[in-house]
Amino acid sequence: MSMIRRATRNPLHVLLLSILIACGRSEHPTEEHPRPEPPASINIDGRYLRAWVAAAEAHRAIPDLTAKQRQLDHYMFQFSEDQDRIHILLIPKLSPDTFVTGGQTPEGRAARYEVDKKTYRVTAQTFFE
Numbered sequence: 001m002s003m004i005r006r007a008t009r010n011p012l013h014v015l016l017l018s019i020l021i022a023c024g025r026s027e028h029p030t031e032e033h034p035r036p037e038p039p040a041s042i043n044i045d046g047r048y049l050r051a052w053v054a055a056a057e058a059h060r061a062i063p064d065l066t067a068k069q070r071q072l073d074h075y076m077f078q079f080s081e082d083q084d085r086i087h088i089l090l091i092p093k094l095s096p097d098t099f100v101t102g103g104q105t106p107e108g109r110a111a112r113y114e115v116d117k118k119t120y121r122v123t124a125q126t127f128f129e
Helices: 002-007 011-022 046-060
Strands: 075-081 085-092 111-116 122-127
Touching: 046 075, 046 085, 046 111, 046 122
Parallel strands: none
Antiparallel strands: 075 085, 085 111, 111 122
16 A cells, blocks of 8 residues: 555556556566456557656646645546647546536646746646536
8 A cells, every 4th residue: 555655646656557557567576367368458648648647747736636636537628739839638527416617627627738848847738627
């Protein structure tokens, strides 16, 4: 448990741990419980992970987010890029009985981050109201 607690302090570790859990992999397979084959592989370019760390730190620094809205498992993520920037869109998940207008929900806040490909610093934030 303490390893998971330590891993969740770093956004990159959270992302990698989430991928391991989603693929059904055990960190420490045994003969009784061998590591199962993942149902599908997910390939993520290292540049996207570096950009994600910058965007996650910027998102967590938003002062008016609730503790629930800071939890990464309440979001879907979309990556795209142009010549100079990587764009990361955070889309809050909705429970089936939730109806909202705008970009903020009880579970999260929709935002787009632009990260410079050379410096991996956030150059723009857009929030959807």
